[in-house]
Amino acid sequence: MLSTHSKTFQDFYAMTPQQRFNNLFSAIKNTHNYHYQNNFAYRTSVNAKGVGKQISEQDLVRILRPTSQVFKSYIDILGTSFPQDKPKEFLEWLQANISIQLPQIFVLFREELLRSGR
Numbered sequence: 001m002l003s004t005h006s007k008t009f010q011d012f013y014a015m016t017p018q019q020r021f022n023n024l025f026s027a028i029k030n031t032h033n034y035h036y037q038n039n040f041a042y043r044t045s046v047n048a049k050g051v052g053k054q055i056s057e058q059d060l061v062r063i064l065r066p067t068s069q070v071f072k073s074y075i076d077i078l079g080t081s082f083p084q085d086k087p088k089e090f091l092e093w094l095q096a097n098i099s100i101q102l103p104q105i106f107v108l109f110r111e112e113l114l115r116s117g118r
Contacts (some may be wrong), residue, residue, distance in 0.1 A: 029055055032063060039099040088113040 012020060035042040036053050046052075049062040091110040095102050102110070 025057065025060075028060070028064075035099045039097065041097040042099065 012023070015023070032046075032055055033053065036046065037043075046063055051059045051062050055063065088110060091102065091106055091113070094106070095110075
């Protein structure tokens with residue numbers, strides 16, 4: 001496994017600067033597209049910076065440099081409060097604001113909360 005990663009790492013630095021940039025930019029675009037489609041918070045945050053679904057090289061500075069707004073004003077960006085004292089609402093909030101499916105244990109816990117009326 002390590003030799004595969006080492007070879008890939010060595011191959012990366014054997015590329016020309018333009019080839020490295022093209023590979024990195026392609027990876028950034030793919031990652032941006034995935035999170036833009038699947039994460040409301042990410043989409044709202046980058047939209048606030050003037051970045052849409054399609055990105056260009058000029059957008060890199062806006063999506064790769066997180067501002068304090070991302071960390072300090074997350075709730076303001078989303079327009080919702082963070083329901084840390086309400087487990088059912090927290091799980092609904094979490095599911096709406098992450099790019100992946102909730103782990104099964106959280107899904108089961110949420111279902112139990114819904115059944116119990118909590």
